[in-house]
Amino acid sequence: MVTPMALDPEPPMPNPESTPALQIEHLTKRLPNGVTAVDDLSLEMAPGQILGLVGPNGSGKTITLRILLGLVRPTSGRCRLFGEEIRPGADVLARVGALVDGPGFVPYLSGRRNLDLIGRQIGLSRDSPELDTAIAMTGLGEAIDRRFSRYSHGMRYRLALAQALLGAPDLLLLDEPTTGMDPAQIRDVHAAIAAWAATGKTIVLSSHQMSEVEQVCTHAAILRSGRLVATGTVGKLIGGIPRVRLEVDDPDRGMAVLQALPGVRRAAAAAGPGTLIIEAEGLAPAALLDALHAAGLTVSGFRSNNFEDAYLRLFDADPFGSDVTGPHRP
């Protein structure tokens, strides 16, 4: 069930002075098996934005990226990158680097040779400094000369990211670049994305990890079954009024305490043992916790609202909606 969000469906503020880095107009892709993978999608990105493309598996994220790379032809609609229409092998692809659907390299060649071949395809000479930069960026050390087929999962992804950066692209399309990585590796990738963005690159990051989008992206577009459900800045999508989710040992008394606090607009019991959810304005989390402690309650869980809540509000029932079990509106 999609609960309509109180959000303007307007695209994230295009900068009128420059050509949009990415422009998608009424894009539709029907697959041969009859599935509509992308359904009337329109999206625009100004240069320098980091857009999180979010949605459950099968929502059309990857296929959209494939269309942007000229790998898949749209059934209808159009896509432009830096003002140029996309078609297979389009010149503008020289300004695009991508990681789509995981790494894909020649298995019996070394990481270095694989990068070198891609570099030659886009006109880099073997001793180009850019190639060295890319190799350094993988952080693979001596393993760069080992055969790709012997690489671990994380090494493969690092090579794929280095490959995406070859040719100094202005636009990066990264499809779930941290899949299967450990937290340290994920942190490194996020730091790298932030660094690339700081150099003015436009980045599309598809992900189904909400925390990733919240940490890394300036904007987000949420897809469901190929349709755009919501788009805007990440801050706007999270929503103006902060929500807090709490777990207390005595939910009934907790509810009473919370409802008496100034600034609490709504409070309700949510799914889960002793779980309460409140909407509060101008109330510091510390003040909230102090009040509960003062009433002799034990708080075992505390989570402020975030992008994940915004996302879940679009896909699951709203906790203030029909599944509310307690009293609300004090």
Place this chain on the structure above:
Amino acid sequence: MILIEWYKQFHRPKTYATLGIVVGLVVVLTVALAATGSGQTEFVGDLPLLMVPRMSGFSLPIIALSSTMKFFLPLAVSIFAGEAVAGEAGWGSLRYLLARPVSRTRILWSKAAVAGALSVIALLLLAVVALVTGGLAFGWHPLKVTDGSTSTPIRPQAEIVQVGTMFGHLGISVLYVGAGMASIFAVAFFLSTTTRRPLVAVAGGVALTIISRVFNADYLPGITVVNRYMPNNDIDLWQHQFTRPADLSGVPHFLVLQAVYFVVFMALAQWWFTRKDILD
């Protein structure tokens, strides 16, 4: 693009394995003939040609071509052509190759050129290694070839082929067998653009020769009509060079058939590859 593709295929273990097996086969053949062939007359091919392999090293290329043209060479050619595109699709590198500002047509024909070159190398390697090992084992002498289809014990249709003429005959044989691989190459290459499983494309190329033989009118007289358009039935016509009189009437039909298969399937490969959605 051709150089990039060449680099990939030239460093590929499978390329060496295939070419290595070609050389190994010829060497084994030579050793076997040297070790066991007691200087007796042997039957070569379907015609058959009768020759004493030990009489001259020139028997080796003829034996090598005859014994590989119906299965092993088609297999080698199918491997090179069938892996060209499907191999990369299987590795997941095809999408990265195509997500760059290079036209699909150029990528496709670079792959076709390299796969074609490797197929030619396999064939030449077969002939040259056979010529060398044969010569080393038995010397480069004139070879007496008897036409087994028309000869009777009383009137043998034998011909002694001199060394100079032999090179010409062998050149024509290699060209003819090579032309006969064109249909197989094109079918395997087209299939390679349609799948991410190279084995399917390789099997398709090999299947073409097998189907050709299944439909052979010699075994199934009822389907003569189809048989005329199967591309590989007449792959052994080059052996007629060694018969008197040489019956080469089927050669033009065979060559036209090869050209038609090649053009049609390569055009299909181009048509499909430039249109398909890359979902691998």
